[in-house]
Amino acid sequence: MGLVQKIVTWARIKSPWIIHFNTGACNACDIEIIAALTPRYDVERFGVILKGTPRHADVLVCSGPVTRQIKDRLIRIYEQMPEPKFVVAVGTCACSGGVFNGCYNVEGGIDEVIPVSAYIPGCPASPKAIIDGVVKLLASVDNASKPAKELVVNGT
Amino acid sequence: MPEREVKLTIGPQHPMLKEPESFLLTLRGEKITDMTVRLGYNHRGIEKACEQRTYIQDMYLVERVCGICSHSHSTCFIQTVEEIAGLAVPKRGLYIRTLIAELERIHSHLLWLGVAGHEIGFDTLLMYTWRDRELVMDILALISGNRVNYGMNTIGGVRRDITAEQIPQILSAIDTLEERTKYYIQVATQEITLRERLSGVGKLSKEDATRLGAVGPTARASGVDRDVRRDDPYAAYGELSFNVITDDHSDVYGRTLVRVGELMEAYKLVRQILKQMPDGPIAVKAPRKIPAGQAISRYEAPRGEDVHYVKANGSDKPERVKVRAPTLANVQVVAHMLKDGYLADTPIVIAAIDPCFSCTDRALATTNLDNGRTDRMDWPTLRTYGIDWYSKQGIDFAELNRKLRTMRESN
Known part of the structure; x- marks a missing residue:
């Protein structure tokens, strides 16, 4: 690994910018993601900042099962993100479709549509689990500039 | 130069929105003259x-x-x-x-x-x-x-x-x-x-x-x-x-x-x-x-x-x-509140009703942005669509209904 690449990887791990996208969630995971950003849990201490546009983000944080309406938009947002990009599925619905599995308007988990790097189960995933997932994802990026392995974080 | 009408789409992904919804604003300068909402991104059935x-x-x-x-x-x-x-x-x-x-x-x-x-x-x-x-x-x-x-x-x-x-x-x-x-x-x-x-x-x-x-x-x-x-x-x-x-x-x-x-x-x-x-x-x-x-x-x-x-x-x-969720009743009100307001007030006006679109998305409605026509899946269509979808999964409602009827009659 060249020096420039080392610096880039270091910078990426020290300050991953995330974008949050609700793909059809019930808001429970979404408020837990925001709770993870606010003072009690404060993921900003790991350099995580919530950004408004996918073009600035390294990590796409998805919550909820993928509905038929949102599928194309999710793919479009994923394609707008610069490489290397990581996807975190927050909550049981995002991991597998959860209780909504089998509903006529639901495609299933996030991995039915786009590749996922980390799964955080829980209904909803607690802020503690979300922090654990983010830290494990960063560790796996740190371990190598090789692609992140699939991780499963222990439940809530 | 007279002010032209500008159409501005907000969403489904937008920093202002916590949930995926799409708003189509018609603007004249900074003033909002019209707004339509496109619901249904969160519709899970x-x-x-x-x-x-x-x-x-x-x-x-x-x-x-x-x-x-x-x-x-x-x-x-x-x-x-x-x-x-x-x-x-x-x-x-x-x-x-x-x-x-x-x-x-x-x-x-x-x-x-x-x-x-x-x-x-x-x-x-x-x-x-x-x-x-x-x-x-x-x-x-x-x-x-x-x-x-x-x-x-x-x-x-x-x-x-x-x-x-x-x-x-x-x-x-x-x-x-x-x-x-x-x-x-x-x-x-x-x-x-x-x-x-x-x-x-x-x-x-x-x-x-x-x-x-x-x-x-x-x-x-x-x-x-x-x-x-x-x-x-x-x-x-x-x-x-x-x-x-x-x-x-x-x-x-x-x-x-x-x-x-x-x-x-x-x-x-x-x-x-x-x-x-x-x-x-x-x-x-x-x-x-x-x-x-x-x-x-x-x-x-x-x-x-x-x-x-x-x-x-x-x-x-x-x-x-x-289910009739509270936001469904309030979402029409938002369109009224935004009218003649300023574009910069949109986030706080929408947030002020405390919107919860995952509650609201009970029906599928799509608006064609070219001609402004709204295609709504009404209840009979949605029902037929649901029955078709489940019959593809091997669940036959006709059979179930028949069984239910015989069960009721025998009672």
């Missing part, structure tokens, strides 16, 4: 899914209509089922339900206060309120075992009791929260930037609020004195005394004052509930199969009046479930 599951499963499914007012939806659903089955819930069960409902209102209103602060660029308020909100989340986790989606209700009562050790913990958290809310009231009434930013934004007169059918704090901030908890008491509200907070500002500032006022009332209610809570059982045993019948139930969720309708057919699964 819960009502149809309810018909496939038993009442016990539906209870948990309905809770996931919305993660913020989860207790509202599950209570509203269960009230209808209990009415059809003719179950009398024990007093203690009703009090515990009311306690969770008020704690949920506290968490939801604190959440809103933070989001409103965020939308006007006052992120300090977001961080303050969300830090304080963790106290009530701890209490909810202590009582129910989960921070969100509590799973407290069951048909015929509640699943968990309140122990004597929990009561002082709840009271001490409520005391701290009350102190903090007093501070927020001080901020809301004395902080000049907040008052100037919110006053006169998103005007909604009392007549318009009544005409357009606004509900909850949005209606109460326009002087409409309407609250299901007082007008049509459910659970233990009939035995509790509280004030319905109204305000005459008719703008976003008024909605803020109503919500902080309701927070203070909720603290009073929690103390009253803990003081008056009778001893006794918390639930009665409910039958698996609910007799045929139909019922409708109203519930004052943090966002406004929530309505559930259930039609039972004598089996262990409902025949039809209908």
